[in-house]
Structures are given as C-alpha cells and as structure tokens.
Amino acid sequence: MSQIEYFMPEGFRVSSIEAAVKKPGRKDVAVIYSTVSATASGVFTTNLVKAAPVLIDMERIKGGKGRAVVANSGNANACTGARGLKDALKMSLAVSKALKIPDDEVYVASTGVIGTPMPVARMIPKIKEAALNVGNSTLLDAAHAIMTTDLFPKIASARFNISGKDVTIAAIAKGAGMICPNMATMLCFVLTDAAIVRAALDEALTSANDQSFNRITVDGDMSTNDTVLLLANGLAANSAIKSGTKNFGIFKNALTEVLLTLAGMIVKDGEGASKVMKVVVKGAKNEQDALILARAIASSLLVKTAVYGCDANWGRIIAAAGHAGVDFDPNRVDIFFGGVRAAKNGLTTNNDNAAATELKAASVTITVDFKTGGKASAQVLSCDLTEEYIKINADYRT
Amino acid sequence: MSQIEYFMPEGFRVSSIEAAVKKPGRKDVAVIYSTVSATASGVFTTNLVKAAPVLIDMERIKGGKGRAVVANSGNANACTGARGLKDALKMSLAVSKALKIPDDEVYVASTGVIGTPMPVARMIPKIKEAALNVGNSTLLDAAHAIMTTDLFPKIASARFNISGKDVTIAAIAKGAGMICPNMATMLCFVLTDAAIVRAALDEALTSANDQSFNRITVDGDMSTNDTVLLLANGLAANSAIKSGTKNFGIFKNALTEVLLTLAGMIVKDGEGASKVMKVVVKGAKNEQDALILARAIASSLLVKTAVYGCDANWGRIIAAAGHAGVDFDPNRVDIFFGGVRAAKNGLTTNNDNAAATELKAASVTITVDFKTGGKASAQVLSCDLTEEYIKINADYRT
Numbered sequence: 001m002s003q004i005e006y007f008m009p010e011g012f013r014v015s016s017i018e019a020a021v022k023k024p025g026r027k028d029v030a031v032i033y034s035t036v037s038a039t040a041s042g043v044f045t046t047n048l049v050k051a052a053p054v055l056i057d058m059e060r061i062k063g064g065k066g067r068a069v070v071a072n073s074g075n076a077n078a079c080t081g082a083r084g085l086k087d088a089l090k091m092s093l094a095v096s097k098a099l100k101i102p103d104d105e106v107y108v109a110s111t112g113v114i115g116t117p118m119p120v121a122r123m124i125p126k127i128k129e130a131a132l133n134v135g136n137s138t139l140l141d142a143a144h145a146i147m148t149t150d151l152f153p154k155i156a157s158a159r160f161n162i163s164g165k166d167v168t169i170a171a172i173a174k175g176a177g178m179i180c181p182n183m184a185t186m187l188c189f190v191l192t193d194a195a196i197v198r199a200a201l202d203e204a205l206t207s208a209n210d211q212s213f214n215r216i217t218v219d220g221d222m223s224t225n226d227t228v229l230l231l232a233n234g235l236a237a238n239s240a241i242k243s244g245t246k247n248f249g250i251f252k253n254a255l256t257e258v259l260l261t262l263a264g265m266i267v268k269d270g271e272g273a274s275k276v277m278k279v280v281v282k283g284a285k286n287e288q289d290a291l292i293l294a295r296a297i298a299s300s301l302l303v304k305t306a307v308y309g310c311d312a313n314w315g316r317i318i319a320a321a322g323h324a325g326v327d328f329d330p331n332r333v334d335i336f337f338g339g340v341r342a343a344k345n346g347l348t349t350n351n352d353n354a355a356a357t358e359l360k361a362a363s364v365t366i367t368v369d370f371k372t373g374g375k376a377s378a379q380v381l382s383c384d385l386t387e388e389y390i391k392i393n394a395d396y397r398t
Numbered sequence: 399m400s401q402i403e404y405f406m407p408e409g410f411r412v413s414s415i416e417a418a419v420k421k422p423g424r425k426d427v428a429v430i431y432s433t434v435s436a437t438a439s440g441v442f443t444t445n446l447v448k449a450a451p452v453l454i455d456m457e458r459i460k461g462g463k464g465r466a467v468v469a470n471s472g473n474a475n476a477c478t479g480a481r482g483l484k485d486a487l488k489m490s491l492a493v494s495k496a497l498k499i500p501d502d503e504v505y506v507a508s509t510g511v512i513g514t515p516m517p518v519a520r521m522i523p524k525i526k527e528a529a530l531n532v533g534n535s536t537l538l539d540a541a542h543a544i545m546t547t548d549l550f551p552k553i554a555s556a557r558f559n560i561s562g563k564d565v566t567i568a569a570i571a572k573g574a575g576m577i578c579p580n581m582a583t584m585l586c587f588v589l590t591d592a593a594i595v596r597a598a599l600d601e602a603l604t605s606a607n608d609q610s611f612n613r614i615t616v617d618g619d620m621s622t623n624d625t626v627l628l629l630a631n632g633l634a635a636n637s638a639i640k641s642g643t644k645n646f647g648i649f650k651n652a653l654t655e656v657l658l659t660l661a662g663m664i665v666k667d668g669e670g671a672s673k674v675m676k677v678v679v680k681g682a683k684n685e686q687d688a689l690i691l692a693r694a695i696a697s698s699l700l701v702k703t704a705v706y707g708c709d710a711n712w713g714r715i716i717a718a719a720g721h722a723g724v725d726f727d728p729n730r731v732d733i734f735f736g737g738v739r740a741a742k743n744g745l746t747t748n749n750d751n752a753a754a755t756e757l758k759a760a761s762v763t764i765t766v767d768f769k770t771g772g773k774a775s776a777q778v779l780s781c782d783l784t785e786e787y788i789k790i791n792a793d794y795r796t
Contacts, residue, residue, distance in 0.1 A: 049720030049728045079713050081729060081745045114713025115746050224717050301699075302791055309792025315477050315512025319622050322447030330447045331479060347479045348513050386792075387785035393700055394707025394784075 004140055006157040009168035009193035010235035011035045013134035016145040019126035021074030021119060022112060029126055030142035031095060032069040032189060033134040037105060038233035040066030041201045043209045045226035051078035052088040053108035054225060060104050064198045066231045067105035069189055070095045070127055073146050073174070076185075077110040077118050078224040087118040094124050098131035109187045109227050111148055111174060139191070143172035146187055149392055150174050151269050156261035158254040162238040162247050167194045171258050175266030185223035186213060188262060194251060195234035196241040203243050204252040205230050212259035215291075216267050216381045217299050230255075267381045272388030275362050277307050282369040282377045289326045290378035296324035297368065297380075304385035307364055312355030314342040317368060328370045336367040402538055404555040407566040407591035408633035409433045411532035414543040417524035419517060420472030420510060427524055428540035429493060430467040430587060431532040435503060436631035438464030439599045441607045443624035449476035450486040451506035452623060458502050462596045464629045465503035467587055468493045468525055471544050471572070474583075475508040475516050476622040485516040492522050496529035507585050507625050509546055509572060537589070541570035544585055547790055548572050549667050554659035556652040560636040560645050565592045569656050573664030583621035584611060586660060592649060593632035594639040601641050602650040603628050610657035613689075614665050614779045615697050628653075665779045670786030673760050675705050680767040680775045687724045688776035694722035695766065696780035705762060706782035710753030712740040715766060726768045734765040 015031040018024065042061040044054050060066075070091050077084045088108045096103035110118070143153035157170040171190040196204070209228055234240070241247045268276050279298040284290035297303055300320035306313040314335040322330065335343040338358030340351050358364065410432055414425040440459040442452050458464075468489050475482045486506045494501035508516070541551035555568040569588040594602075607626055632638070639645045666674050677696040682688035695701055698718035704711040712733040720728065733741040736756030738749050756762065 047717060047720040048724075048726065049716050076713075079716055079728065079741070079744055079746075081743075114711070114717060115741065117746075224713075224720065301787075305788055305791035308788065311792070313512070315474075315622075318447050318477055319445060319512060322445040322622065326446075328446065330477065343477070343513065345479070346477055348477075348515075385788060387788045389699075390703055390706065390783060390785045390788065393703035394709070 004155060006139070006155050006170055007159040007168045008139060008170055009191050011193060011233050012191045014137045014139050014142050015130040015134045016137040016141040017126050017130040019072065019123045021072050021123060027141065027145045028074050029070070029072045029123065029130055030145040031127065031130045031134055032142060032191065033099060034067055034231055034233045036233050036235065038066050038231040039196060039198050039201050040064055041205045041230045043205060043228040045223060047224050049079065049224045051076050051110060051225040052080055052084035053077055053110050054227060055085065056088050056092070057107045057109070057227060057229070060107060063104060065105050066107060066229070067101040068095050068099060069107045069109060069229060071109040071146050071187060071189070072123065073148050074112040075110060075116060075118050076112045076114050076225050079115040080117050083117055087120045090120050090124055091127055094127040095131045098128050099134070107229050109229070111146060111185060111187055111225055114224060139170055139172055146172070146174040148174060149271055154262050154265040154269070156258045158258050160250055160254050162194065162236070162241065162250060165236050165238040167236040167238055168192065169194070169254055169258050171262060173262040173266060175269060186226050186266065188213070188228040188259070190228070190230040190255070190258070192230070192232045193234065193236040194232050194241060195236060195238050196232050196251060200241050200243040200248055201230060201232055204248070204255050207252055208256040208259045211256050212263040215379065216263045217295065263381060267383050270383035271392045272386040273383030274308060274386050275364055275384050277304070277382045277384055278363070278365045279380045279382060280365060280367045280377065282367065283371045283374060284376040284378070285372045285374035287376045287378060290376040292324050292326050293321050293368070293370065294378045294380040296320050297366065298382035301385055304382065307359055308384035308386050310356050310359040312337050312342050312352050312359060317366065318343070318346065321368065328372055332371040334369040334371065338365055402553060404537070404553050404568055405557040405566045406537060406568055407589050409591060409631050410589045412535045412537050412540050413528040413532040414535040414539040415524050415528040417470065417521045419470050419521060425539065425543045426472050427468070427470045427521065427528055428543040429525065429528045429532055430540060430589065431497060432465055432629055432631045434631050434633065436464050436629035437594060437596050437599050438462055439603045439628045441603060441626040443621060445622050447477065447622045449474050449508060449623040450478055450482035451475055451508050452625060453483065454486050454490070455505045455507070455625060455627070458505060461502060463503050464505060464627070465499040466493050466497060467505045467507065467627060469507040469544050469585060469587070470521065471546050472510040473508060473514060473516050474510045474512045474623050477513040478515050481515055485518045488518050488522055489525055492525040493529045496526050497532070505627055507627070509544060509583060509585055509623055512622060537568055537570055544570070544572040546572060547669055552660050552663040554656045556656050558648055558652050560592065560634070560639065560648060563634045563636040565634040565636055566590065567592070567652055567656050569660060571660040571664060573667060584624050584664065586611070586626040586657070588626070588628040588653070588656070590628070590630045591632065591634040592630050592639060593634060593636050594630050594649060598639050598641040598646055599628060599630055602646070602653050605650055606654040606657045609654050610661040613777065614661045615693065661779060665781050668781035669790045670784040671781030672706060672784050673762055673782050675702065675780045675782055676761070676763045677778045677780060678763060678765045678775065680765065681769045681772060682774040682776070683770045683772035685774045685776060688774040690722050690724050691719050691766070691768065692776045692778040694718050695764065696778040699783055702780065702783035705757060706784050708754050708757040710735050710740050710750050710757060715764065716741070716744065719766065726770055730769040732767040732769065736763055
C-alpha cells in the first residue's frame with residue numbers, strides 16, 4: 001500500500017494489531033522481535049515523573065540485552081502507580097511467553113493519555129496474538145501503530161559497509177507534541193544488524209541522540225514516556241565495532257543521520273505546525289552558549305507565532321535571546337531570515353518585506369550571528385505555533 | 399464617560415494626546431507630572447536586551463528623584479541603537495523644557511513594536527503640547543494611552559491612614575503578552591502622595607513587585623521594556639515613613655494590594671485568554687521550590703491548553719512539575735481543580751467530570767499539594783492559551 005521505501009536490517013520480525021487501547025478502529029499495538037538476542041542501549045526521559053514502562057526499561061537496559069519490544073499508543077501508562085507497573089509487566093510477560101524468550105530482554109513502551117489505567121484485560125490477548133504472529137507486519141506498520149496525534153508515520157534507514165559487510169539501520173519514531181527541552185513524548189525504536197560492543201553502542205546512541213532528538217522543540221513540555229531504544233543483533237556479521245575506530249565513526253554518523261531524519265519528521269509533524277523552523281546560532285563564545293541561545297529562540301512563543309504569521313519580527317528574536325541567561329552585546333547581533341539579513345549590529349536593515357517573503361517557505365531558517373568573537377555554533381529544529389496546536393491540545397482527551 | 403472609580407493622590411497632573419506613533423486614531427502618549435519633586439523608585443526588565451528608555455530610566459533612578467513620566471504606546475524604541483537613545487532623550491527634553499523641570503527627573507517609557515525607529519518628528523511637538531497641558535486628562539486616560547493589545551485599561555488605587563493623614567496610592571499598567579518569568583512587556587506607573595524615605599520606598603516596591611508582577615505569566619517571554627516606576631511626592635504630609643515601622647507595613651501592604659490588583663487584570667487580559675488560571679502549590683520543601691513548581695505548571699502550554707479545553711488533565715500538571723528540576727515523590731501528589739480532587743497520591747480519583755465542570759468557570763484554581771513534609775507554598779497567576787493568542791501574535795505588526 002505505502003510507497004515509503006527503506007532498508008530493513010537482518011533478523012527482525014514485526015507484528016501489529018488492533019487492541020482498541022483508547023478506542024477501536026486502528027492497529028495500536030506493535031511487537032518487534034529479534035531472532036537472536038541483541039545488544040541493547042537506551043535513552044529515557046529525564047522527567048522526574050516516569051511512566052511505568054520507562055521504569056521497567058531503565059532497569060532492564062542495565063543488562064545490555066534485548067530481544068523484543070512491545071509498544072502501544074492510546075495510553076501512556078503514566079501516573080498509574082503500582083497497578084501501572086503490574087500492567088507493564090503483564091505486557092512484557094505476554095510477549096516473552098509467546099516468543100519463549102527471557103522476560104528481562106523485552107522492553108515496553110507506551111504513549112497516549114496520562115493518568116488512566118491501561119485496559120490490560122483487552123490488551124493482553126491481543127499482545128499475545130501479535131507476538132505469536134511476528135513477521136505479519138512491516139516496520140512501517142509498526143510506525144503507524146505507535147502514532148498518537150502524529151499525522152504521518154516516521155521511518156528512516158541507512159545501509160553502509162563495515163569490514164566488507166552490508167550493515168543496515170532502520171528506525172521508527174512517534175512524536176508530535178511536547179518535544180523539548182530534551183527528546184519528549186517521543187518513542188523511537190532503532191534496529192540494526194550491526195555487530196557492535198555494548199560500550200560503543202551506548203556511546204554512539206548518546207552522541208546521536210544529543211545531536212538530533214535533544215535539539216528539537218515543539219512546545220517546551222517534556223513527557224513522562226520518552227524512550228529511544230536501540231537493538232543491535234549482529235547478524236550483518238561484520239567484525240564487531242569498537243569505540244574510537246574508523247568503523248565506529250561510520251556507524252555513529254549513519255545512526256546520527258537516521259535519528260536526524262526522524263527528528264526533522266517529528267518537527268515537521270509538530271502539533272498544528274504549518275512550517276519547520278530551523279534556528280542556527282553562530283559566533284557564540286562556546287557550544288553551550290550557542291545551544292542555550294538557539295533553544296531560547298526556537299522555544300519562544302512570540303518567535304513561533306511571528307514565523308507562523310510570516311512576520312520577520314527580528315526584535316522578538318533578539319528579545320528571546322536576551323532572556324536566555326547568556327551574555328552578549330545586542331549591538332553586534334546580525335539576524336537573517338533565509339538569505340535575507342533583517343538586522344545588522346542590532347539594528348534594522350529595512351529588509352522586512354524581503355525577509356517576510358523568506359518566511360513563506362515550508363521550511364524556514366533563522367540565523368543569528370552573535371559576533372562575540374567566539375566561533376561556536378548550534379542548531380535547533382522547531383516549528384511554528386498555530387491555532388491548530390491549541391485545538392489539538394484543548395480537545396486531546398475528548 | 400467611564401464608570402471606573404479610583405482614588406487620586408494629591409499633586410499629580412496628567413495629560414494624554416494623539417501622536418499617531420504607530421497609526422492615527424487614538425491617544426497614544428501620556429505625560430504624568432508631579433507638582434513637586436517626588437522620591438522615585440523603579441524596577442526594570444532583566445532582559446539583557448533593554449530598550450533605550452529603560453537604559454535612561456535605570457540611570458536616572460539612581461538619583462532617587464522624579465518629577466514626570468512620558469510614555470507612549472505603538473513603538474517600544476527597543477533595538478534602535480544610538481538613534482533610539484537620542485530619540486528617548488528628545489522625548490524627556492520635550493517634557494522638561496515645557497514644564498521647566500530638571501531633565502534627569504523625567505522618566506521615559508515606551509511599548510509596542512521592537513526594532514523600528516521612533517517617529518520622533520511627529521511625536522515631539524505632540525509631547526510638548528501634552529506637557530504644556532497637564533491636567534487636561536485623568537489617570538484613566540493615561541491608562542488608555544499606554545494600551546497595546548490590551549483589551550481594557552488597568553487602574554487600581556488605595557487610600558489609607560498614616561499618622562492621622564489620608565494617604566493615596568493610584569497606579570496604572572499595561573500588559574497583555576510576554577508576562578514571564580518576571581514582569582514583562584509591562585509598564586506600570588505608581589503615584590502616591592505618601593511621604594516616605596527613599597530606602598523604604600525601594601524596599602516596599604521590591605517586595606510588592608515580587609509578590610505581584612513577578613508571579614504572573616502569560617506566554618513565558620520577557621520584554622525589553624518592562625518598567626515599574628513609583629513616584630512618592632509627600633503631599634499627604636504624613637510623617638515620613640521609614641523601614642521597619644508599623645506605618646511601613648501599612649504602606650507596603652497597600653502597595654502590594656494595588657499591584658496585585660493590576661497583576662490580576664494583566665492576566666485576565668492575557669493575549670487571547672478566555673479564563674484566569676491560578677496555580678497554588680502547597681507542601682513544598684521550601685518557598686523557592688514552591689515557586690519553581692508553580693511557575694512550571696502555570697507556564698506549561700499543555701496545561702494551559704487543557705484548561706482552555708476544560709479538560710481536567712492532571713497528568714499534564716504532574717508531568718510539567720516533573721521537569722521543573724525540583725525533587726518530589728510523584729506518588730504523594732494531590733491535584734485539585736477548584737474544590738474537586740482529581741488525583742490523590744499520584745493516582746486518578748475518577749473525578750474527571752466533576753473536575754472538568756470546575757474548569758468551566760471564568761477563573762480557575764489548580765491546587766497541587768506535593769506533600770513533601772515541608773509546608774512551603776506559592777501561587778502564580780496565569781491564563782489559558784487559545785487560538786486567539788496565536789492570531790494576535792501572528793498578525794501583530796500587520
């Protein structure tokens with residue numbers, strides 16, 4: 001049916017099914033299975049309030065092994081207390097029993113409404129059925145199953161050569177709202193057939209995540225459920241990748257590329273977004289300053305609404321930077337919308353109309369050069385803020 | 399014309415005029431004059447990017463004296479460089495010459511578009527005319543003249559007795575957007591005929607401001623122009639108020655009350671707001687934690703949109719608290735909408751419908767008890783986030 005093409009790594013089987021978690025009418029559960037035990041790595045929400053599946057996964061990831069993932073949309077299993085933990089464990093047990101694999105190598109991920117107990121009674125039989133039928137779905141089907149307010153499924157892949165072997169990475173994600181200050185209501189499952197040692201896998205994921213999901217923002221909120229899971233099953237039979245090697249660099253770059261692609265899709269699909277907004281900060285004293293400034297600009301409601309309205313209102317940009325807590329001289333700042341310089345040394349260039357025209361594009365780049373004498377730069381992806389965001393979030397549970 | 403009643407302190411004269419700063423059709427300049435030199439105090443934006451009039455006022459306030467204020471809406475004179483400073487000085491000079499008062503006792507305040515030079519050529523003659531005609535307008539007229547996207551003028555007053563004399567405080571403000579993390583695109587001029595020593599005036603203003611304007615939020619942005627100015631001309635002829643006295647307490651409380659009233663009006667008039675949202679945090683370890691938590695909840699877009707949609711989505715509240723950076727146990731948290739407890743010990747009480755009914759009021763109180771064992775509490779006023787906010791800010795400059 002779908003025309004989306006992607007590479008699929010060896011040895012992963014996928015299943016998806018309708019469990020009517022929130023309501024009937026669509027597949028809302030996915031099971032991903034590796035035919036052999038995989039090396040596993042994960043990154044999780046830093047919100048103090050963590051959903052039950054996150055608490056379970058954070059414990060299990062310590063073992064460094066993974067064999068399957070069970071994920072659902074419709075209910076986040078967050079703020080559900082002891083019952084929530086039991087429910088999440090029931091989900092993993094349904095999978096491990098059906099597939100006859102160690103229960104602590106099954107990861108659980110949920111997304112959807114917070115504070116409502118999971119309808120496990122109707123979910124568990126469906127999860128079992130899905131697990132028994134791995135292979136009946138594509139990874140793209142799984143990407144569909146984990147969607148909440150997402151308007152389109154998010155999938156990306158890469159194929160490259162390591163020590164004479166074809167190695168593949170494929171990943172799916174769901175996003176939409178709450179994407180900031182770090183990765184947020186966001187699930188991402190990355191599958192690879194690379195052979196790679198655990199420490200190298202962790203290092204690559206941390207770095208790639210920091211360069212991608214940690215540099216996007218939709219609404220400044222951060223969810224209780226953020227999870228990025230990476231399973232590497234080694235079936236590409238390359239010589240095992242170790243940190244600090246050339247092959248590690250190849251793998252890390254490919255992984256970063258895949259996560260960046262998904263991050264871009266998440267922002268493009270930001271709740272109600274009409275356009276993607278890339279904020280590039282240049283000339284900062286150091287990278288930390290650059291990132292703080294880029295985040296402050298990319299998160300400002302006044303900047304996001306101005307971009308929505310195609311108003312090259314650079315004053316809002318410099319004002320947003322001004323309360324980021326980073327020192328700079330406002331009288332040196334240059335601001336560009338696309339290729340048009342709207343402000344030079346903190347003053348208007350009287351190019352508002354040309355700059356506004358740049359804002360009519362589906363993807364807008366705002367470049368701010370702070371000219372501190374430093375050469376540090378950073379980039380944050382965001383989206384505009386529209387009436388549609390309000391509608392989506394005012395009516396979410398109804 | 400207007401039916402708004404307020405007390406007016408002795409010895410202040412007001413004028414307002416149309417200078418067509420942004421466009422013709424309304425009075426957009428106000429001059430406030432004290433017939434005798436007043437003791438002056440001020441609080442200004444902490445944004446690194448400060449508008450020209452703010453830079454001038456911050457310098458002049460060091461002298462501790464004030465005789466007049468000239469304020470305009472339509473243009474913020476921010477990000478206007480050396481020319482902006484000259485323009486602001488021209489504004490004060492027009493007033494000081496016309497009224498034959500020391501130029502460094504004239505304060506300047508501007509609000510409106512950022513980054514566009516002031517149309518001083520047409521403003522200066524109008525400012526002179528206004529200064530020459532002080533007494534031709536009421537303080538309420540001045541409140542009208544400083545409005546930008548405000549839907550109604552903001553004025554409050556108090557009259558009380560100090561050492562047998564009637565003392566009056568009257569204040570006007572403009573607000574609407576950008577009201578956070580501290581007072582933001584907000585101008586407030588407070589006039590009193592109290593006799594009070596400079597140190598006591600500073601102490602009272604700092605305290606009252608912290609309890610009022612620093613505890614409201616509309617959209618998380620902070621402006622380049624925030625200014626609260628307080629002139630105390632002593633014409634009530636009370637014995638001069640000093641810090642640490644009973645009279646100081648009376649004055650400070652009255653001032654806090656007046657600023658709180660204005661703060662409430664600003665939130666009620668938050669851009670596009672359909673209802674006022676009061677967030678009360680209880681049971682925090684200390685006051686700082688309580689304030690951080692209250693601000694995080696009151697600022698969350700997901701909380702604000704849920705309140706707009708009358709959705710008692712307490713999960714978003716606990717999630718917003720969870721990324722505030724303050725430690726608490728999610729399993730102890732109680733959340734109330736109005737009088738209805740929606741969550742107890744971090745779990746749903748299945749009272750969503752009753753709680754949603756509470757959200758239909760024009761003013762909504764969300765109480766979150768963290769039950770840390772501590773008894774600290776804090777309260778932040780905010781408003782919901784609606785499609786109208788987006789419309790206002792997408793189209794602001796057009």
